[in-house]
Amino acid sequence: MPPLPKRKLSKGRRDRRRAQDALKARNLVQCSNxxxxxxxxxxxxxxxxxxxxxxxxxxxx
Ligand SMILES: [Zn+2]
Incomplete structure (x- = not known):
């Protein structure tokens, strides 16, 4: 048996963690050429x- 979390994470906590998972657009600059x-x-x-x-x-x- 592997180590397991003691309690189930509530939907709210899980979703709060995943709120920062989305990739943000990389910043782009315009080529001067x-x-x-x-x-x-x-x-x-x-x-x-x-x-x-x-x-x-x-x-x-
Ligand atoms: Zn260019």
Missing amino acids: CGEMRLPHTVCPSCGHYKGREVVEVEKE
Whole structure:
């Protein structure tokens, strides 16, 4: 037998715990090169630019 909680958690307590489980939207900034939304402090996934005109990776179909 594994260790088990002594008492059942009430619906209210359970729901209060789960109230903070939802994922919040990641904050996005607009790329200064192409205008796409991207995560801050990352190379832009759509144009490969970072901090002005630093080309790190370019992917095109
Ligand atoms: Zn970009």
